[in-house]
Amino acid sequence: MRAARCTAYGAPEGLEVVTSHDPEPGPGHVLVDVHAAAVNFPDVLLIADRYQVPAPLPFTPGSEFAGVIAGLGAGVEGPPVGTPVAGAVLTGAFAEKVVVPVEGLRPVPDGLDMVHAAAFHVTYATAYHALVTVGSGTAGEWVTVLGAAGGVGSAAVDVASRLGMRVVAAASSEERLKTAYGLGAEAGVDYVREDLKTRVRELTGEGAHLVVDPVGGDHAEAALRALRRGGRFVTVGYADGRIPRVPLNLVLLKDAVIRGFEIRMLRRYAPDTVAAGDAALARLVRDGMRPLVSRVHPLTEVAAALTDVAERRATGKVVIDMTR
Known part of the structure; x- marks a missing residue:
């Protein structure tokens, strides 16, 4: 699979796009084929080693994604392979595949394509x-x-x-x-x-x-x-x-x-509150709400995508389309 890789802390232009082995989901985890990943300001801070929670080198940045379940680890009974999902991780989303705990996934609200699903949750x-x-x-x-x-x-x-x-x-x-x-x-x-x-x-x-x-x-x-x-x-x-x-x-x-x-922290300590919020947001999506996506980049332009966010050149969300 292709993935962005941070091997030294600093500016986004220091990232490389590399090819590596596909990850395997362990117990309680799910493998997702990533179709799109959104860029958030904490991604910029993690690359610069300025975030509240450090990411040890080397790592693949990216925290927000949407895709399709490609494999289930031991003890995971669902959602089944082929299900569209969105999710969040601290790092790892700027890759064609990502492994996440099953509880870290959310259904894609009806009406959102993968680019907008990645930018939403x-x-x-x-x-x-x-x-x-x-x-x-x-x-x-x-x-x-x-x-x-x-x-x-x-x-x-x-x-x-x-x-x-x-x-x-x-x-x-x-x-x-x-x-x-x-x-x-x-x-x-x-x-x-x-x-x-x-x-x-x-x-x-x-x-x-x-x-x-x-x-x-x-x-x-x-x-x-x-x-x-x-x-x-x-x-x-x-x-x-x-x-x-x-x-x-x-x-x-x-x-x-x-x-x-x-x-x-809310996901960790108040999952019922998060679920109620997800339901409220899904209703708003059904009523026509869509996230504002101003720029879409291929993975090869991951540094440019992060720079757009770091320098506040974009409005709304910037998304990396893994299918391009």
Whole structure:
């Protein structure tokens, strides 16, 4: 099989595409023929050895994929060979075949092709649970979404809008804000040219009820300052590269709640909650929701795909098509 390989930490251009033996599924594991794999910002961090969880060298990057079951390990009774599935791993998805624990697989929602299935689960599950499970967002509330044209950000705008929340999209350019408007955002702030705190408060009156932040950096504090009293702030990642240092007196004065959210931990500790979220997302897909995929690359262009994400050149998701 072909696979991307990281043999030294650094920039994406250091990756190689190599040919290696097909993996074999062990007990409790499943072999999947990967048809498509989505690129996420943590993939960039893992290659650079800047992620919270290190990946020992050498390794195949890639965390989100869709494909077809090709083999079952000992003790696995299903799903049967030939079943379309989507899944997530820490590493290993940028390959034509991947071995994963059977519990790490999800059915592909009806209506999604393999490219969109690969781009769906991680970002949309993150968005849904950040908004609903952790953020307690409800219809009619104002939600500020940072990085609103990125992978998680665009998913959060999409899901929040479909659930009746009023979205203020925050992004780095008018072009990226247009993407968010197309996904249902009611208002937008270009935080390069406008003061985020001032504009959010002007747009929402008393301030946002909820912030979903996959970006971090300086804009996190500004968004926190733009919360109304009793508001909630959910931190889900640090695409800016800088982890915010929040003055706790802001939390005290606003009676605010700050929550962290990471989808892998929810899968481990609250599988029933994850299943309920999957069902809710499947209903939204049946109603027409689709992840925004702006660029599709073959595996030979894996470095370019990762660079698109690292340098924020793409909107929505970037996907590697393993069949090309």
